[in-house]
Amino acid sequence: MAVSWGLWSTLLGFLAVCLLMVGWGRRGSMTSKQLSLLAVLAAFCAAGRAVTGVGLLFLQPTMFLVEITGFVFGARAGFFVGAATPLVSNFFMGQGPWTPWQMLSWGLVGASGGLLKVLFPRAGNGLLTVACFCWGYLYGALMDLWHWSVFVRPLTLKTYFLTWLAGFGFDSLRALGNLLFCAALGQQTKKILEYFHRKMVVEYVEGL
Amino acid sequence: MWEKLFYREKGLFLQSLHPAAMLAYLLVFLLLCLLYENPLYLLALFFLLALLNLEAEGREAWEGFLKGGLLLVVLIMVVNSLVIRAGSTVIWSGPAVPLWGKLQVSLEALYYGATSGLRFLVLLSLFCLYNLVVSPDKLLSLLAGFAYYSVLAVVLATRFFPVVVRNLLRIKEVQELRGVDFNQGTLWERVQKYSSLYGVLLLSSLEDAMGIAESMQARAFGSGKRTLYRHHLWRPRDTICLAGSLGAFSLALWGWFHGYGRYEFYPEADVLIKDAATVGILLLVCLGLSLPLLLSKGWKRWPFLRSKI
Structure with missing residues (x-):
């Protein structure tokens, strides 16, 4: 085979994620509150992914939290919390060549939350739940793209479909888990995050 | 594992x-x-x-x-x-x-x-x-020169990961001492018990984040140009x-x-x-x-x- 697609797709994911993370840290300055809040949210998501990811396989109370983070704090924050989730949890569960693509996919989940906020500023928990459900499948499809490009030949639509079909059960479990968790805990989470979002901005009043 | x-x-x-x-x-x-x-x-x-x-x-x-x-x-x-x-x-x-x-x-x-x-x-x-x-610490300190905020946030998150897990166990223990039995009841009742656990954990973690922010502020975070110190030896x-x-x-x-x-x-x-x-x-x-x-x-x-x- 003349072109090693596995090599290129992995490298591309790696480069993209490096550029995005470096760019994320370079643009503008951040206050200590923003920084620590995002870091702790990322740690919380990573812990949720690792603690339940091992026992319950794919029912993780995490993806909806990333989505809501993006919705409340904006796309940039959502991307970071999403991308850091697999990175941090993989420090404990095992890093692999899959990490960059996982980071990209999770980052997209968070960024899509910010997009939802722009499109539907007054969206309730229902819309977020539907989005989380869709992301359960979309995340699987994105990760299958990497898996397919590295391990399957020839690279045709048919083989991709078969790869996707092989993971369909897991994807459905993930989507269902997202649906349940977001429906049960979404409202409460959104309230808590909005409270801290208000608390994050400090205004110094002159001459008080 | x-x-x-x-x-x-x-x-x-x-x-x-x-x-x-x-x-x-x-x-x-x-x-x-x-x-x-x-x-x-x-x-x-x-x-x-x-x-x-x-x-x-x-x-x-x-x-x-x-x-x-x-x-x-x-x-x-x-x-x-x-x-x-x-x-x-x-x-x-x-x-x-x-x-x-x-x-x-x-x-x-x-x-x-x-x-x-x-x-x-x-x-x-x-x-x-x-x-x-x-070592994740060494790796991140190597990268800190390129992307300060990202690396600092990831380091904080990595540091906080075990704390969150420990807090989860602590809160669960407290609830159990107050009489909540996580292994009893119908599925829906159990889900309710766990979801209260989740809410408390999220709130207390974010409160901790505010504490971290204040302590960073007290240590002059963001007060001026940052200095960089490397301590890894390059040996033969x-x-x-x-x-x-x-x-x-x-x-x-x-x-x-x-x-x-x-x-x-x-x-x-x-x-x-x-x-x-x-x-x-x-x-x-x-x-x-x-x-x-x-x-x-x-x-x-x-x-x-x-x-x-």
Whole structure:
């Protein structure tokens, strides 16, 4: 085979994620509150992914939290919390060549939350739940793209479909888990995050 | 399971390398494993990585990785052999499936699937080694010069990860002392109990985040231009390992452009060893890549070498 697609797709994911993370840290300055809040949210998501990811396989109370983070704090924050989730949890569960693509996919989940906020500023928990459900499948499809490009030949639509079909059960479990968790805990989470979002901005009043 | 996977300082030679040298070495492995298609070359990489994992005292972790990967290897083989029709040696033809065509398994497709599986095992072993020898702290401090905010946030998150897990257990214990039994009740009741746990944990974690922010502020975070202090030593061993990996990589690239390490599976699989140069180049590449392994062996047994590197 003349072109090693596995090599290129992995490298591309790696480069993209490096550029995005470096760019994320370079643009503008951040206050200590923003920084620590995002870091702790990322740690919380990573812990949720690792603690339940091992026992319950794919029912993780995490993806909806990333989505809501993006919705409340904006796309940039959502991307970071999403991308850091697999990175941090993989420090404990095992890093692999899959990490960059996982980071990209999770980052997209968070960024899509910010997009939802722009499109539907007054969206309730229902819309977020539907989005989380869709992301359960979309995340699987994105990760299958990497898996397919590295391990399957020839690279045709048919083989991709078969790869996707092989993971369909897991994807459905993930989507269902997202649906349940977001429906049960979404409202409460959104309230808590909005409270801290208000608390994050400090205004110094002159001459008080 | 995590304790075995997570990096632990064991005072090994491989852990004492400069993070940049170690990363370059692992990166060369990664590139070669994705570049090579020849099963012989992949097998050699796998063998070398097995030795390295054992040298890093990671037998248990490595076995865990391989056991977890076997299922995926089988999946890769099945998908490959069912889908690919390019092989000319058909060993099984099945019934026709609507919309799909005739089911057919060829020897070449099976062979390719097995090679892909082997590549997956090489990748797993490589990352197992990474987890054993690269300390996340060292890695992140190496990167801190490039992307300060991202790295600081990731470091904070990594630091906070065990705290969140510990808090979860603590809150659960407190609830249990107050009479909440997490193992009793219908499914819905249990879900309610756990969701209250979740809310408390999220709130207290975010409150902690505010505390961290205040303490960062008190330590003059963001008050002016930041200074950078590096404390990793670059020793002769790092130069040797870097030279070994760069040498191996350039030789491998040269060989790749002259056809060594390439392999055609379809329509009929190539001969495994075409000529003596195929083996020769492989041996030289492996020699370059095994320098850290050799140094590690010598470092343990030969005090003179230990004092020099």
